[in-house]
Amino acid sequence: MSVKNITVFGAGLMGAGIAQVAAQNGFKVVLSDVTEKALQNGLQIIQKSLARVAKKRFAAVSGQEGDGEGAGWTREVLGNIKTGTDAGQAVSSSDLVVEAIVENLEIKRNLFGFLDRKADPRCIFASNTSSLSIGDIAGTCSAERLTRFGGFHFFNPVPAMKLVEVIKAQHTSQETFDTLVAVAKKMEKVPVSAKDTPGFITGRLLIPYMLEAIRMAERGDASPQDIDTAMELGAGYPMGPFKLLDLVGLDTTTFISNGWREKAERGEIPKELVAKIPMLQKLVDEGKLGRKTGQGFYNVSRYDGPQYR
Numbered sequence: 001m002s003v004k005n006i007t008v009f010g011a012g013l014m015g016a017g018i019a020q021v022a023a024q025n026g027f028k029v030v031l032s033d034v035t036e037k038a039l040q041n042g043l044q045i046i047q048k049s050l051a052r053v054a055k056k057r058f059a060a061v062s063g064q065e066g067d068g069e070g071a072g073w074t075r076e077v078l079g080n081i082k083t084g085t086d087a088g089q090a091v092s093s094s095d096l097v098v099e100a101i102v103e104n105l106e107i108k109r110n111l112f113g114f115l116d117r118k119a120d121p122r123c124i125f126a127s128n129t130s131s132l133s134i135g136d137i138a139g140t141c142s143a144e145r146l147t148r149f150g151g152f153h154f155f156n157p158v159p160a161m162k163l164v165e166v167i168k169a170q171h172t173s174q175e176t177f178d179t180l181v182a183v184a185k186k187m188e189k190v191p192v193s194a195k196d197t198p199g200f201i202t203g204r205l206l207i208p209y210m211l212e213a214i215r216m217a218e219r220g221d222a223s224p225q226d227i228d229t230a231m232e233l234g235a236g237y238p239m240g241p242f243k244l245l246d247l248v249g250l251d252t253t254t255f256i257s258n259g260w261r262e263k264a265e266r267g268e269i270p271k272e273l274v275a276k277i278p279m280l281q282k283l284v285d286e287g288k289l290g291r292k293t294g295q296g297f298y299n300v301s302r303y304d305g306p307q308y309r
């Protein structure tokens with residue numbers, strides 16, 4: 001199936017990034033959110049990011065910065081993006097919906113249940129969730145739509161990160177999966193295929209790894225700084241687990257591991273992976289959530305290295 005019109009729900013960090021890369025690669029995009037203020041915020045994120053991309057792309061070609069070509073390109077990309085707060089209208093001529101709203105199962109289920117009644121029956125639905133099950137999110141849609149429902153998991157910052165995990169849930173058809181793969185490629189991303197399991201590929205490996213790093217520090221086996229240095233210089237990771245935890249947010253990590261605890265109760269993943277960690281809980285209770293609050297495992301003012309600039 002050929003996709004020309006994409007509707008992105010959620011104009012936050014991820015939704016704005018997804019709308020931008022779609023528009024940059026020739027898709028007609030409608031960006032939708034619940035308030036005009038949220039949409040303006042999303043457009044601002046896109047404009048700032050486009051200015052950076054244009055500066056890089058066109059300075060390299062012409063040797064100048066901010067020349068007419070870059071400005072023309074930016075106008076063209078922005079011309080591919082419309083915005084609107086009316087969700088029904090936003091999907092009226094959509095071939096693909098990409099949902100990037102708050103990570104809350106009930107809110108996502110309500111949105112998709114509503115969109116299922118409003119969108120064309122052929123429209124493909126996809127969620128950018130990091131931690132929820134695609135099957136659970138899709139549960140309010142018709143049986144027919146379930147075959148056109150998959151996961152489309154981007155990484156932050158979307159314009160820079162090349163990976164997209166394309167999730168084939170229980171009822172996702174091969175045609176839907178192939179279409180999502182083709183759209184990801186047209187967005188200049190590298191798609192990988194994963195099943196609808198907790199954390200897909202990246203989260204399933206990274207969450208237990210980060211939690212075990214905290215347990216290691218909690219036991220006093222090594223300090224967070226030494227663990228980070230070991231993984232950066234010994235294992236070749238671009239940043240150690242504590243820097244990554246601060247970047248992801250300690251609240252987000254706690255939210256994901258709490259969600260996984262329920263899956264562990266149902267036997268879907270081993271219980272010991274998500275056992276509670278007092279050291280993590282204490283930081284969250286103190287409001288030390290990582291980079292977003294200026295303090296987490298590290299004090300942000302002490303960050304250095306290119307990944308924190």
Ligand code: NAI
Nearest residue numbers: 010011012013014015033034038100101102103129130156
């Ligand atoms: P965010 O908090 O920056 O943005 C969420 C946006 O959704 C807000 O603008 C909010 O107004 C809007 N929203 C809430 N309910 C809505 C509704 N019913 N209809 C339309 N818009 C609605 O969140 P962020 O970080 O962009 O995350 C969005 C999704 O992407 C979540 O599912 C998250 O798990 C996932 N994700 C986040 C990553 C990250 O690093 N932040 C990475 C990969 C996936």
